[in-house]
Amino acid sequence: MAEPVYRRVVIKLSGEFLAGSQSFGIDQPTIDRVADDLIAAQKLGVELAVVIGGGNIFRGVEVSARGVSRPTGDTMGMLATMMNCLALEAAIERKGRPARTLSAFVMPEVSELFTRGAAHKYLSEGRIVLLGGGTGNPFFTTDTTAVLRAAEIGAEAVLKATNVDGVYSADPKKDPSARRFDRLTHSQAIEGGYKVMDATAFALARETSLPIIVFSIAEPGSIGAILRGTGHGTVVAG
Numbered sequence: 001m002a003e004p005v006y007r008r009v010v011i012k013l014s015g016e017f018l019a020g021s022q023s024f025g026i027d028q029p030t031i032d033r034v035a036d037d038l039i040a041a042q043k044l045g046v047e048l049a050v051v052i053g054g055g056n057i058f059r060g061v062e063v064s065a066r067g068v069s070r071p072t073g074d075t076m077g078m079l080a081t082m083m084n085c086l087a088l089e090a091a092i093e094r095k096g097r098p099a100r101t102l103s104a105f106v107m108p109e110v111s112e113l114f115t116r117g118a119a120h121k122y123l124s125e126g127r128i129v130l131l132g133g134g135t136g137n138p139f140f141t142t143d144t145t146a147v148l149r150a151a152e153i154g155a156e157a158v159l160k161a162t163n164v165d166g167v168y169s170a171d172p173k174k175d176p177s178a179r180r181f182d183r184l185t186h187s188q189a190i191e192g193g194y195k196v197m198d199a200t201a202f203a204l205a206r207e208t209s210l211p212i213i214v215f216s217i218a219e220p221g222s223i224g225a226i227l228r229g230t231g232h233g234t235v236v237a238g
């Protein structure tokens, strides 16, 4: 079996994916499957930190369209990511593997606060570390959080696990003639304005020289395949 390409990575999981075929909330079979994939990927010997979105519960922009202020809507979105973390932590632990949620917010009854030291400690102990609460600041996204945390904890790459198999020249769900890229530079990703990730995330990855791999999580085992270098996705680097 091919050796993993990386020793420590941050995986960004789309919140929307966790809803499964529902339009809202957490689909238990889906979260169990994601937990299986993460456990299998970790068994390759890679330290895994996971940032989960909140789009299956609340997105700040959508909440603010209903009359709530954007910072409040964004706070609701960040709290939604905490719920996803707790659900995934429970699913991983039910399967007999240790996991630990670290939050961007002080909420001692719920989880420990994210610090680089805590993340290093739990990762080196072999726990899957779930990073909740986004950056802790409104007007950001969990894509940016994934890149930020990867840079902070010395991860070698960000794996963006989503519902499309890479970056396309246009949204492939809307434009059937969109072309898929195997590889892009950070600058090309920013200049192309590809909506699969926000420009802030790409810019921070460029600044910190972090590769991002965009791939589909629909196929079971896809995280492990990307880590072994045999997966199918778009590499944004250099």
Ligand SMILES: Nc1ncnc2c1ncn2[C@@H]1O[C@H](COP(=O)(O)OP(=O)(O)O)[C@@H](O)[C@H]1O
Binding pocket: 014, 015, 016, 017, 053, 055, 161, 162, 163, 164, 166, 167, 168, 169, 170, 171, 172, 173, 194, 195, 196, 197
């Ligand atoms: N140029 C593009 N290439 C790939 N996907 C794109 C592009 N533009 C928009 N998308 C959309 O981005 C989505 C993936 O982004 P992601 O942040 O994971 O989704 P979500 O915000 O739903 O969790 C896909 O559903 C896809 O339709």
Ligand SMILES: O=c1ccn([C@@H]2O[C@H](COP(=O)(O)OP(=O)(O)O)[C@@H](O)[C@H]2O)c(=O)[nH]1
Binding pocket: 013, 014, 015, 016, 052, 053, 054, 055, 056, 058, 059, 060, 061, 073, 074, 075, 076, 077, 078, 081, 133, 134, 135, 136, 137, 138, 139, 140, 141, 142, 143, 145
């Ligand atoms: O640092 C952050 C991260 C997230 N969010 C809020 O949390 C929501 C959920 O995150 P995201 O949209 O990135 O989730 P995904 O699209 O991956 O499900 C966002 O819409 C924002 O409202 C935020 O305000 N700051």
